Amino acid sequence: MTAFDMSVTIQGLKMKNPLIACSGTYGFGEIYADYVPTSVWGGIALKTVTPKPRAGNTTPRLRETPAGLLNAIGLENPGLKEFRQTYLPKMFDMKTAVIANISGFSVDDFKYMASSLEQEPNVDALEVNISCPNIKHGGMQFGSDPESAAEVLRAVRQNTYQPIIAKLSPNVTDITAIAKAVVEAGADAVSLINTLVGMSIDIDTQKPFLGNTTGGLSGPAVRPVAVRMVYQTYQAVNVPIIGMGGISCWQDAVEIILAGASAVGVGTANFGNPFAPVEIAQGIEAYGIARGCSSVKDLVGLAQQ
């Protein structure tokens, strides 16, 4: 058997393979453990935590669309205190990199989140969510403008030594401008894309279907957008990219790696197929070997011209 190195390191964040469970689709990592071991993942990005608990949006929160899913959960989470007391202590034996995903409603919120989690031994990296489309203030507002995105990332950088990943929104005119700004401000990596803002209307009631009116679209429907944005961002910044958006099978993962992603997020696909990470990891490895590569790193950005 040919040795193929699946490991990926992102500025100190060591992962056994390039697969990361996307934030918001995997709870705090524990839920799918009944169906597939957490150890199959290179890393798990936990559900977004905010300084205070959030109840989230009114229902309905979900709407299935062709090869896609609109969601408007609204960052429902137990808040930082509860997260540290109840959930984080259980994460020491997940046998995967734990990426805490943080968000807030002011720059101070982000500072507070970063400094509070800085000393947590069970957190291996921070993903900074400046791209949630489903909350009224904060969230995507920070991530839509290079200046404010940089301000948030600077604040996080000044308050933690942990590796920082900036999670970027596709709902912008030029994602490369945001990527450059956050890298300049100290982000060690960028993850993209968060969901695309969408909407569904119930033709019987003639009203928006989702309780929040609009939602974020994920699933295979958005993948070509993700591939394009990863491709462009690769040319704009010199930090690793975590590519995500509709990745459902190994071919999708290989595609986004070729576009320039060093690691690959798998989110919505878990809902249909909890074994997706296992199948995708095997597929990437087989593809790499068949192409005469010795490491997954050899595949990154090969489609760049």
Add this chain to the structure above:
Amino acid sequence: MLSQERILINRPMGSADNRQGLFKLVLHGRIADEAQPGQFVTVRTSPSYDPLLRRPFSIAGINRDAGEITLYYRIMGQGTTLLARQPEGTYLSVLGPLGRGFSLPGRFEPSGQAGLVLKAVLPSDSGPEAIDSTQPAPKELILAAGGIGIFALYSLLEYVLKNRLTEKIPTTVVWGGLDKDFLDCATTDLLFELPKKNIVFCTMDGSRGHKGLVTEPLEQLLSDGRKGRETLVAACGPNVMLQAVSELCRRFYVSSEICLEEYMACGVGACRGCVCRIKDSQGKVKHGRVCAEGPVFDGEEVLWHDSI
């Protein structure tokens, strides 16, 4: 568990001259070992990602010895249309059993394995103590169903009948549908194992039984004055009906357990897409995940109006 279950039966319900788009699906595999009445499974209806999500179905029948579960479904959209075309003898990807089911009168064992696991992992997030597994068995059971809500209640009825509990716990079914044809089509033999007087049919057009809503005969049943906390109403149907049922039960000091339906994405508690508003035992209002803390909730804890 994620199981490949073999399709033993996948056929329309009813007779050749009365089809209502209802199907019976019997699956053979490992899920039956752990399934409990009121729990559900999610089924992948296509090997592709369109439709993207699994489809949730109540477990309507459990035969542990044979390793079989029975689901009933109505063709509603793309997923169920594809499911109806799955040939018998082929395999389906089934995730389950999921969620917390009904309290089981007579034995009162903890209902959902998935629910228990979640509880162990997430003490602060385990949701309400919806179903007290130590409470005494009810003295009387009323199953109130609206439309295809009967499918979830079949599992509880089957449990009661199989364990010969109906002598100790008189069991009545109050079931409403659009018309006689619908009721005929969605009926199973199980129902006729009950004495005739213990089945109350309702139809909107009066073509069978009481003309009108389920809540009307239910109110009559509850108002005979001999009932109390030891009477349990288990209900499944449209939300407006469940709200009315839980309000009736509260008015007559009768216990209720209601089985909710919501759009689901993950079905296992990860995405928080299928929440409802509940009040926990300390009176704190929060979101309960229908897939994890539910789908069966204590009628007292579900909040229908107030915003969180």
